Amino acid sequence: MTFPIGILGGTFDPLHFGHLRLAQELAEGLALSEVRFIPAGLPPHRAQPFASPQQRLEMARLGIAGNPLFSLDEREVFKPTPCFTVETLLELRRELGAMQSLCLFMGADAFLGLAAWHRWRELFDLAHIVVAQRPGVDGITRAAATLPAELLNELNRRLTHEPEALRDELSGAILVHPVTALDISATQIRSELTAGHSPRYLLPDAVLDYIQTNGLYKDINGT
Ligand SMILES: Nc1ncnc2c1ncn2[C@@H]1O[C@H](COP(=O)(O)OP(=O)(O)OP(=O)(O)O)[C@@H](O)[C@H]1O
Numbered sequence: 001m002t003f004p005i006g007i008l009g010g011t012f013d014p015l016h017f018g019h020l021r022l023a024q025e026l027a028e029g030l031a032l033s034e035v036r037f038i039p040a041g042l043p044p045h046r047a048q049p050f051a052s053p054q055q056r057l058e059m060a061r062l063g064i065a066g067n068p069l070f071s072l073d074e075r076e077v078f079k080p081t082p083c084f085t086v087e088t089l090l091e092l093r094r095e096l097g098a099m100q101s102l103c104l105f106m107g108a109d110a111f112l113g114l115a116a117w118h119r120w121r122e123l124f125d126l127a128h129i130v131v132a133q134r135p136g137v138d139g140i141t142r143a144a145a146t147l148p149a150e151l152l153n154e155l156n157r158r159l160t161h162e163p164e165a166l167r168d169e170l171s172g173a174i175l176v177h178p179v180t181a182l183d184i185s186a187t188q189i190r191s192e193l194t195a196g197h198s199p200r201y202l203l204p205d206a207v208l209d210y211i212q213t214n215g216l217y218k219d220i221n222g223t
């Protein structure tokens with residue numbers, strides 16, 4: 001039996017403990033063999049990052065260092081065109097084969113906007129979607145009334161409460177998994193730095209050292 005692989009895509013501008021704890025708890029809670037962190041180069045549907053691709057990659061590398069479950073995947077970060085998740089998953093499928101279960105992780109905020117993603121319906125043919133609860137974001141079930149009808153239909157059809165379903169099938173389920181609520185965002189960290197405050201204890205020391213050594217996020221307004 002092969003264990004599912006988790007995928008956490010993000011802007012990681014910078015990587016913080018919200019990302020790391022989410023990945024750790026989902027990896028253990030769902031018995032995954034690995035979590036791949038995939039920093040986006042040009043993330044679609046948001047303002048462009050403040051730190052460069054190389055800097056965000058480096059911060060992600062420092063942040064995950066020492067965790068044998070975590071790995072870094074550089075396939076998106078230097079792309080000159082927007083990084084659509086469907087294309088990344090198609091590539092991963094080609095490399096890993098049709099028999100590997102894949103779990104795409106996302107925070108609840110990301111799931112609520114899923115219907116705006118490029119070719120989003122195809123994501124279910126390629127991976128399961130695992131939604132982690134995020135502080136300040138309504139639970140998926142509570143927010144159901146605000147979901148576009150077509151996403152609500154998919155949720156009703158695909159929702160499972162059984163982690164085993166992620167092993168028995170290779171893609172197509174939606175699982176909502178609780179994670180320790182850490183109300184940390186990269187936006188908050190950038191704001192603290194811009195205001196001259198320390199974001200220490202919101203992110204790994206090695207990432208903060210890198211930010212300070214390279215003078216990142218000093219002259220922006222944090223948004
Ligand atoms: N504290 C958190 N708890 C749960 N999920 C999180 C948390 N922070 C980020 N995520 C999830 O991690 C993924 C990547 O997030 P991203 O890199 O955009 O970080 P962010 O903190 O949301 O950044 P920003 O504040 O710049 O928007 C998204 O799916 C997001 O929902």
Ligand SMILES: O=C(O)c1ccc[n+]([C@@H]2O[C@H](COP(=O)([O-])O)[C@@H](O)[C@H]2O)c1
Nearest residue numbers: 009010011040043044045084085117118
């Ligand atoms: O494929 C899409 O259309 C799409 C739209 C929005 C976000 N994403 C991906 O979702 C991940 C988290 O995005 P973000 O903006 O919260 O950092 C990141 O890997 C993005 O590439 C993907």
